[in-house]
Amino acid sequence: MIVPHSGRRRVLSSLAEASESPTKLPEPSPPSRMYACLLENPTKFLYHLPPKFSYDIFFTAPLYLKNMEMHWRLFTVNIHADGPGKVNEEPLKPFWTGKLPELYSFAALGSHVYCFGGRTSPIDTNGIREVCKIQVLPCIPKDAKWVTASPMISSRVDPFVSVVGSKIFVCNSSYYKSAHSDPDNAHWAELFDPVNGKSEYILDPPFLARAVISVSAAPEKPEILLVAFHERHSVCQFCLYNVESRSWKMLPPVFSSLPHVQRQLKVRTVGNTLYYVDRMDLIAYNLELDVLLEASLWDFGFFEDDMDFCGGSICEFIHLEKQRFCFLNVVFEDYLHCVVADVFHMPEKKALGISVV
Numbered sequence: 001m002i003v004p005h006s007g008r009r010r011v012l013s014s015l016a017e018a019s020e021s022p023t024k025l026p027e028p029s030p031p032s033r034m035y036a037c038l039l040e041n042p043t044k045f046l047y048h049l050p051p052k053f054s055y056d057i058f059f060t061a062p063l064y065l066k067n068m069e070m071h072w073r074l075f076t077v078n079i080h081a082d083g084p085g086k087v088n089e090e091p092l093k094p095f096w097t098g099k100l101p102e103l104y105s106f107a108a109l110g111s112h113v114y115c116f117g118g119r120t121s122p123i124d125t126n127g128i129r130e131v132c133k134i135q136v137l138p139c140i141p142k143d144a145k146w147v148t149a150s151p152m153i154s155s156r157v158d159p160f161v162s163v164v165g166s167k168i169f170v171c172n173s174s175y176y177k178s179a180h181s182d183p184d185n186a187h188w189a190e191l192f193d194p195v196n197g198k199s200e201y202i203l204d205p206p207f208l209a210r211a212v213i214s215v216s217a218a219p220e221k222p223e224i225l226l227v228a229f230h231e232r233h234s235v236c237q238f239c240l241y242n243v244e245s246r247s248w249k250m251l252p253p254v255f256s257s258l259p260h261v262q263r264q265l266k267v268r269t270v271g272n273t274l275y276y277v278d279r280m281d282l283i284a285y286n287l288e289l290d291v292l293l294e295a296s297l298w299d300f301g302f303f304e305d306d307m308d309f310c311g312g313s314i315c316e317f318i319h320l321e322k323q324r325f326c327f328l329n330v331v332f333e334d335y336l337h338c339v340v341a342d343v344f345h346m347p348e349k350k351a352l353g354i355s356v357v
Contacts, residue, residue, distance in 0.1 A: 034059065034060060034061065034315065034316045034328070034330055035059065035060045035105075035106040035316065036057060036058065036059035036060070036316040036317075036318055036326075036328050037057070037058050037059075037106070037107075037108040037113075037318060038055060038056070038057060038108075038318050038319070038320055038326075039056040039057065039058055039076070039108060039136060039137060040056075040110065040111075040137055052081075052320075052321060053080055053081050054078060054079070054080050054081075055078070055079050055080075055081075055320055055326065055340075056076060056077075056078050057076065057077050057078070057079055057318065057326065057328070057338075058074070058075070058076050058108055058113060058136055059075050059076075059077070059316065059328060059330070059336075060072050060073065060074055060075070060106070061073050061075065061094075061330045061336075063097060069099070070099075071097055071098055071099050071100075072097070072098065072099070072100050073094035073096070073097045074094055074095055074096040074097075074113075074134070075092050075093075075094050075095065075336075076095065076136060076140065077092060077336070079326065079338055079340065081324070081340040081357045092336065095140045095144050096134065096144050096145070096146075100115065100118070101115075101117070101118030101119060101120060101128055102118055102119050102120075102121070102122070103117075103118050103119055103157050103158035104116060104117055104118030104128075104158075105117060105118075105158065105159045105160070105161040105170075106161065107161045107162070107163055107168045108136070108163070109163050109166070109167075109168055109194055110137070110194055111135055111136065111137040111138065112133040112134060112135055112136065112137075112194065113133065113134050113136055114131060114132070114133045114149070114168060114192075114194070115131070115132045115133070115134075115146065116131055116152065116156065116159050116161055116168075116170050116192075117129070117130075117152065117155065117156035117157060117158070117159045117170075118157065118158070119157050124157075125157075126155055127155035127156050127157035128155055128156070128157075129151040129152050129153075129154065129155040129156075130148060130151055130152075131148070131149040131150060131151055131152055131192065132146040132147065132148055132149060133146065133147060133149050133194075134146050134147070149194075149197050150197035150198060150199070152170060152190060152192065152199055153187055153190050153199045153201050154186050154187050154190070154201075156170065156171075156172055159171060159172060160172070160211075160212045160215075162214070162215040162216070164191075164215060164216065164217040164222065164225055165217050165219070165222030166193070166194075166195070166222070167191045167192060167193050167194075168191070168192040168194065169189065169190075169191055169192075169202075169215045169225065170189065170190055170191075170192055170199075171188055171189030171190075171202070171212055171215075172188055172189070187201040187202065187204070188202065188204045188205070189201070189202040189204075190202055191243065200243075202241065202243075202246075203241075203246050203247070203248065205227075205229070205239065205248060206248050206250065207237070207250070211229070211230045212227060212228070212229055212230075213228050213229070213230050213236075213267045213274075213276075214226075214227070214228040214267045214268075214269045214274050215227050215228075215269075216269035218271075223242060223243045223244050224240055224241070224242055224243075225240065225241040225242075225243065226238065226239075226240060226269070226287075227239045227240075227241055228267075228269075228274060237250070237251075238250075238251040238252075238287060239251060266315075266316060266317055268317065268318070268319045268325070270319055270323070272286060272287045272288050273285065273286050273287065273345075274287070275317075275319070275325070275343075277297070277315070277317055277327075280296060280297050280298045281294050281295065281296055281297065282294070282295045282296075282297055282343070282352060282354070284343070284345065284352055286345070286347070289347060291347055291350065292350065293345055293346070293347065293350055293351055293352045294350070294351060294352060295343075295351060295352035295353070295354050297327070297354075315327070315328065315329045315330075316328045316329075320340070322342075323342055323343045323344060324340065324341070324342050324343075324357070325340070325341055325342075325343060326338060326339070326340050326341075327339040327340075327341065339356060340356070340357050341354050341355060341356045341357060342354070342355045342357055343355075
């Protein structure tokens with residue numbers, strides 16, 4: 001069914017009909033965080049190719065049980081950038097529902113989604129070394145289930161996770177060495193290789209870092225990682241890490257351009273630009289130009305009148321390809337809201353342009 005809606009595009013699929021009736025609860029502890037990602041897209045970095053119009057998305061949504069326990073539902077959905085006003089009222093059905101550790105982190109690479117670390121209870125300070133995976137490509141098995149992969153070098157609680165090339169970067173959410181039975185094995189970060197299931201530890205940064213907010217690698221130089229650390233107040237420290245030589249190179253610190261970036265915000269890196277959503281604003285920081293560009297998502301119709309897209313509900317945004325992003329929002333017991341948009345830079349106005357597709 002096609003429903004015109006102020007010239008913008010929404011995909012709405014009922015989540016409540018797909019599972020047992022949950023109970024409305026206040027904000028859970030630890031906080032429920034939506035995770036979403038684009039499944040295998042080999043044309044993502046081939047800028048000479050035309051944009052795609054169909055994307056496979058993996059995302060999670062919490063399920064609140066009557067006994068105050070929180071479970072998670074895993075979904076895959078295909079979205080289309082084929083014009084505004086589309087509404088899909090067919091219920092989405094999760095391919096897996098169950099309990100996961102507290103404060104874990106997800107990453108999708110190749111045919112699987114991986115789950116890293118976490119803790120078994122609020123009093124568990126040591127964290128989990130375990131890595132689990134579940135198959136999502138080329139198709140989801142009828143009996144989809146999590147299976148154990150090789151463990152991490154160090155146990156981690158609430159780790160920062162990012163896909164870089166053909167590996168997965170995993171580090172502590174702040175600068176501290178994990179409590180581990182083998183002190184020599186407690187490392188700040190590691191690179192996990194899904195092909196052989198092994199991890200390689202990354203040398204600790206040459207300074208006392210706070211939270212990592214972004215890790216990326218250029219496709220032509222996957223061995224060079226660009227790591228952005230949030231330091232203090234308005235200071236952001238960028239570093240280059242060479243995987244082959246196992247060495248760090250510090251770049252000049254940025255003193256004024258990233259005042260709002262924090263660990264809990266969603267940050268995506270495209271080329272030399274960091275993108276993140278701060279409540280109702282999409283913000284881009286260009287590393288080379290040292291300039292901050294902003295656009296109000298409210299002004300471009302990303303919100304319902306009674307819904308804060310990234311405030312009271314859970315939200316996520318994904319880099320699809322080129323300068324195209326997908327903004328997702330799961331409204332409890334209701335719908336998945338989805339907006340696909342192209343973003344372009346206007347540095348002379350210190351602003352971003354947004355075109356909903």
